[in-house]
Amino acid sequence: MTRKEEVFERVEKSILDFDGDKAVEVAKEAINSGVEPVEVIERGVRKALETVGKKYETGELFIIHLAAAGEAANRAINEVLKPEIEKKGEEIHFTGKVLIGTVAGDIHEIGKTIVSAMLLASGFEVTDLGKDVPIETFVREVKEQNPDILGMSALLSTTIPVQKDVIEALQKEGLRDKVKVMVGGAPVTQEWAEEIGADAYGVDAVDAMKKARKLVGA
Amino acid sequence: MVKRGVKGKELRLLSDEGVEAIHNAALDVLRETGIDCYSEKILEVFEEGGADVSDKRVRIPEYLIDEATKKAPSKILFCGRDPKNDILLEGSRIYYGFGGTPTPLILDHRTDEFRRPTKKDMIETTLVGDALPNMDFIMTNAGVFDVPYEVEYLHELDVLFNYTEKPILYSAPGSYLARKYLEMGIAVAGGLKELQRRPFITLYSEPASPLMLTESQENIIEFAKANIPIAIGPMPLSGGTAPGTLAGSSVIGNAETLAGIILAELVNPHAPVIYGGWGLTMDPRSGICAYGSPEFAIGANTITAQMARFYNLPSYGFGGCADGKLPGPQSGAEVMMNALVAGQSGVNLIHDCGYLAGGMVGSTEQAVIVDDVVGMAKRIVQGVRVDDDHLAVDVIKEVGPGGNFMTHKHTRDHVDEFLLPELFDRNSFGTWQSRGAKETRTIAKERVEEILKEHKPEPLGQEIREKLSKVIKEGKKELITKQKEAEG
Ligand code: B12
Numbered sequence: 001m002t003r004k005e006e007v008f009e010r011v012e013k014s015i016l017d018f019d020g021d022k023a024v025e026v027a028k029e030a031i032n033s034g035v036e037p038v039e040v041i042e043r044g045v046r047k048a049l050e051t052v053g054k055k056y057e058t059g060e061l062f063i064i065h066l067a068a069a070g071e072a073a074n075r076a077i078n079e080v081l082k083p084e085i086e087k088k089g090e091e092i093h094f095t096g097k098v099l100i101g102t103v104a105g106d107i108h109e110i111g112k113t114i115v116s117a118m119l120l121a122s123g124f125e126v127t128d129l130g131k132d133v134p135i136e137t138f139v140r141e142v143k144e145q146n147p148d149i150l151g152m153s154a155l156l157s158t159t160i161p162v163q164k165d166v167i168e169a170l171q172k173e174g175l176r177d178k179v180k181v182m183v184g185g186a187p188v189t190q191e192w193a194e195e196i197g198a199d200a201y202g203v204d205a206v207d208a209m210k211k212a213r214k215l216v217g218a
Numbered sequence: 219m220v221k222r223g224v225k226g227k228e229l230r231l232l233s234d235e236g237v238e239a240i241h242n243a244a245l246d247v248l249r250e251t252g253i254d255c256y257s258e259k260i261l262e263v264f265e266e267g268g269a270d271v272s273d274k275r276v277r278i279p280e281y282l283i284d285e286a287t288k289k290a291p292s293k294i295l296f297c298g299r300d301p302k303n304d305i306l307l308e309g310s311r312i313y314y315g316f317g318g319t320p321t322p323l324i325l326d327h328r329t330d331e332f333r334r335p336t337k338k339d340m341i342e343t344t345l346v347g348d349a350l351p352n353m354d355f356i357m358t359n360a361g362v363f364d365v366p367y368e369v370e371y372l373h374e375l376d377v378l379f380n381y382t383e384k385p386i387l388y389s390a391p392g393s394y395l396a397r398k399y400l401e402m403g404i405a406v407a408g409g410l411k412e413l414q415r416r417p418f419i420t421l422y423s424e425p426a427s428p429l430m431l432t433e434s435q436e437n438i439i440e441f442a443k444a445n446i447p448i449a450i451g452p453m454p455l456s457g458g459t460a461p462g463t464l465a466g467s468s469v470i471g472n473a474e475t476l477a478g479i480i481l482a483e484l485v486n487p488h489a490p491v492i493y494g495g496w497g498l499t500m501d502p503r504s505g506i507c508a509y510g511s512p513e514f515a516i517g518a519n520t521i522t523a524q525m526a527r528f529y530n531l532p533s534y535g536f537g538g539c540a541d542g543k544l545p546g547p548q549s550g551a552e553v554m555m556n557a558l559v560a561g562q563s564g565v566n567l568i569h570d571c572g573y574l575a576g577g578m579v580g581s582t583e584q585a586v587i588v589d590d591v592v593g594m595a596k597r598i599v600q601g602v603r604v605d606d607d608h609l610a611v612d613v614i615k616e617v618g619p620g621g622n623f624m625t626h627k628h629t630r631d632h633v634d635e636f637l638l639p640e641l642f643d644r645n646s647f648g649t650w651q652s653r654g655a656k657e658t659r660t661i662a663k664e665r666v667e668e669i670l671k672e673h674k675p676e677p678l679g680q681e682i683r684e685k686l687s688k689v690i691k692e693g694k695k696e697l698i699t700k701q702k703e704a705e706g
Contacts, residue, residue, distance in 0.1 A: 062502035064457050107426050110458045114505045157322060158367045186578055187322035204504070 007035050011044030011076065016051065018068035020075040027080040037084040041092055045073050045081075046123060053121035057206055063114045066205075070120040094125040096216035099141055100151035101129030102185075103162040111185060112153035118205035119151075119212055138166045142175050148216050151208070154185040163188070164196040180215040184208060220295065220304045223311035223354065224596045226564025228527070231520045237528050240465065240521070244473040245280050252277035253429040253477050259393070259436050260481060267484035276477075283476055286483035287529040294447050294490045294532050296355065296567075297418040299406065300383035300676065304416075305354050307492065307532035310523070310564025312599065313354035314537060314557070314592045316347030318570040319389050319422070320361025320374060321580035325544070327663045332579060335360035340377045342670055343572075346582045348382040349673040351640070352592040355385040357422075359572040359580025368697040371395050372690045379406050379686055383675050387449060387569065389422040389437075394697070396421065396437035398689055400444050405685040406678060413446065420447040420492070425474040427454035431481070438478055442485035449534045449567065450478035451494025455507050456517075458500040464513050468497030468521050479531075492567060493526040494534035501541075509576045510541035510552030515559040523565040535560045537595075538571030538588040545584045545659050549574055553588050554595070561599040583662045586669075590641045597637040608632075641665055 007030045014022035023045075030040045052069040055061040077092070085092055098119050102112045109131040116128045129141060142150055150170075154160045163183050170176040180199040183192070193201035200215055202208030232240070252275045255261050261271055270277040293308040305313045324335040324343070335343075343359040362373040371390055378386045379402055390399040399421065400413075407413035421441040426432050441448045452474040454460035460467035475495035482489040497517035501508040508514055519535040526533030537560035542549030553571075560568040570577070571592065572585030602608075613628045623629050641661055643650055650656075678686075 059503060063505050064462065064502055107430075107432065110455065110500065110505055113458075157320070157361055157363055157370055161367055 003033070004035055004039075007033060008040065008044040008047070011040055012048040012051075015045060015048035015069050015072045015076070018065065018072055020072040023072045023076040024079050027076040031080065031084055037081040037088075038090060038092065041077065041081055045076055049073055049121040049123070053118065053209070056118070056121070063117065063205070066121055067113065067117040070117040074120065092125070095123035095213060095218045096148040097125045097127075097145070098149045098151055098212065099127050099129060099138075099145060099147040100153070101133035101138065102131040102153045102155075103138075103159050103166065104132055104134045105162060106154050106156050106159035107131045108153070108155035108185070111155070112151075114205045115151065115153070115184065115202065115208045118209045122209045122213065123218075124212065135162065135166050135169050139169050139173055139175065142170060142179050143173065147179060149180045149182055149212055151182045151184070151212075154183070154188060157187065160185070160188060160192065163192075163198070167196055167198065182208065182211060182215065220306050221302070221354065222306055223313045223566075224561070224599055226310040226312040226523070226560075227562040227599055227601075228310050228523070228564045229520050229559070229562040230524060231516055232524050237524050240468050240472055240525060241528060243469040244476055245283060247429070247469060247473045248278040248283065248476065249280065250277070251429065253431060253474070256430065256432045257436055259439060260431050263439065263481060263484050267480070269480075278477065278480060282480050282484075286476070286480040287531065289483045289487045290479060290491045290529075290531055291488060292530045292532070294492065295417070296385045296420060296447065297416040298384045299418050301416075303354075303384045305385055307566040310527075311566060312561050312564060312596070313567055314352055314571055315355040315357055315387060315567060315569035316350065316353040316585060317343065317357040317359040317572050317580055318539070318577065319424075320358055320370070321573065321577060322361060322363075323575075323579045324360045325574060325579055325581040325583065327581070327583040327666050334363045335580070336364040337362045337373055337377065340374060341381055343580060343582050343585070344377050344381040345673050345675070346585060346666055346669050347572075348384055348675050349669045350586065350589040352589045352596065353384070353571060353585075355387050355567065355569075356382045357387050357569055359582060359585055366694065366698060369690060369694050372398055372693045375399055375402055376686050376690060379403075380678055380683065381675060385418055385420070387420045387422055387567065389424065391434035391437060393433075393436035393440050396440035398693055399437075400440065400446065402686055402689050403446070405689070406682055410444065414444070417446050417490075420449055422449045422451070423478060425450065425452040425478050427452050427459035427474060428470055429474060429477075431474075431477060435478060435481065438481050439485050442482040442489040445486060445489060447490040447492060448478075448482055449492035449494055450475050450482075451496055451534050453496065453498055453507060455498055455500035456513070457502055458505065460497070462502075464497055464499070464517050464521075466497075467499065468495065468517060468525075471496045471498070471517075471522075472525055491531065492534045493522070493529060493531040495522055495525050496536075497521055506541070506576050508541055509536065509539045509570070509573060510548070510556070512555065515556040516563075519556070519560040519565045519568070520563040523563040526565070532567070533565045534567045534569070535563065535565030536570050537561070537568040538585075538592060539573035539577070540584075541576045543575045543579065545574070545581065545587055545662065549584060550587070550591075553584075553591050557588070557592050557595040558598060561595040582666045583659060586641055586662045586665045587658065590639045593637055593639065603635075
């Protein structure tokens, strides 16, 4: 094994061990030893996340593992690799960029968090806006961050209509064509998604990941 | 006459030290970490009451917890519109409740389809709950989703007031809906005094895990002021919104519930509250709240009942609910487990009977099955009587070897002590076959139809019905315009 491959393997292992501190440490080492940060992401971080994602799909690992691996990976990327890449004026290639949140009036966030973790594991750049996210925040963030996909979660009969309100607000701001909208949450259905003109509906985290990949043509 | 429920069994899975440890852990969390309150009104109450408030964080000293749990009454008479349905929450007496908060789907017993329920569906499910003999209080197995969403709860309450004479337990998030809930209750009772004397409604308020009270919990303030009972129960999920252990989840559930109780007692010392300090579980694979798991059964019931006894408060638990999506083997096993565990634990109000798919689906067909299961659970909890009459030594001697007990008066005198299921089939195999070899689900559906045809609760007077309609009409105007203003 070459020295480089060894480095990738250590990054991969730190994430498979769900060890964020270690992931940051080995990512730093990798940079210090002169390995390209983009390569560290593609051959170390991504590889680990793909493994975790697959193992989740087959039932070997659980969502808590998916979320923990995602967090470790995010730390390595955000604390070490991304700043390096930006310094070089390069870009990270993500499957796509996703903004996600639970809509205003709704604080159910476990499902949304799981979906975020799954998307992260499948190579998306994910910004999680949290829960009870006001319509204006969605609109503002879409404008500022220019994501490929906006994901909205809602679990209440009283908050599902807010998904529609957000889509209308995007329309009003002339942003609707710039972003694909994906909706979900236990009581949300395909029919509702169609009715409000969303681009996709995800029944669970794996489905959300598949639909998201389709939306960005991956 | 008050229905004095079967005395539950006070099952103990926690030692006395275990109970104390969960209590101490919650004190520690409330004092050091505190809870976040997303409501000015709630913050004000805590601040004036002596809690340490900075920004939205509220840290609660031990003495407030002790005072609150001491002030709250240990018994509550939870009435029915018809006094024959009154239930007494005290000690380990158990009562089972039809449904829970509004389910987004129902399983249509006529078409086997899962669909969004309407007001008509909720009327039907409520009638079924009102008719089922083992259902002691009523929530719902269907939401009302064919009305503007702003007024969903008002319509649901309207159905409950009209179609059941049993005690009503329901949620009404926020202060506005809580006031409307009270207003409707007062209209039916004929005045606030009358409602207080015979509270036939109780509020269910659900703190947000982990460690948050939101504007929704302003309903506690309204009900405490009115001195009408409040059941408090959060839904912390182990590994999601709570630590990934049952004990840790129970600490969170306990802390959140205590915070709600303190809020009520600060508003009105001696306000009646019901303790639901649930430690619940998340399925680590799908992330769903696992209503059918064994850990859920004991977290929601056994631990809750033990903690409530420690605080000397009436308690609130779960039973008759399932993760299974259809009536059948999985859901049948799950409901028997949690209904029985709840009964054995002696938790007072046992809700969610009829829930399928972890609370996504309500089903009348499942509810009539659960009613039989609950009958069995109540029977087991009652145990065995051993006295001279029941030992029947004289009868044994009288009949003697080779005799027959079938015609003895003693047998007839005691035959009613055996539980006869309403629904479950105990015919001989041949009889069952010759009568059409019906499946349990078919029998359950027929029973639902029968109830819908026959069961007619006493209707409310014309004048009261009009008052309720007026509350909805005003609510529609106020809520929907408020919404529009907020948007515009
Ligand atoms: C836990 C829980 C809570 C917790 C939430 C804690 C938290 N911080 O998240 C608390 C206690 C706060 C809570 C509060 C309330 N709740 Co609640 N809650 C639940 C419960 C039991 C589980 C929800 C959950 O976490 N599921 C697990 C996750 C993994 O599932 P999921 O969210 O569906 O997500 C999956 C998919 O839907 C999808 N997905 C999710 N989001 C997205 C987004 C996108 C973009 C995509 C593609 C896919 C996707 O992928 C996920 C992973 O597979 C459900 C019951 C149920 N069966 O859903 C009730 C439930 C949702 N709650 C309900 C109610 C009524 C309430 C309250 C109004 C209670 C009350 N009456 O006061 C309050 C409202 C608070 C508020 N303003 O939001 C009702 C809703 C019914 C209705 N009328 O719509 C339910 C259905 C229970 C019931 N039968 O009554 N609740």
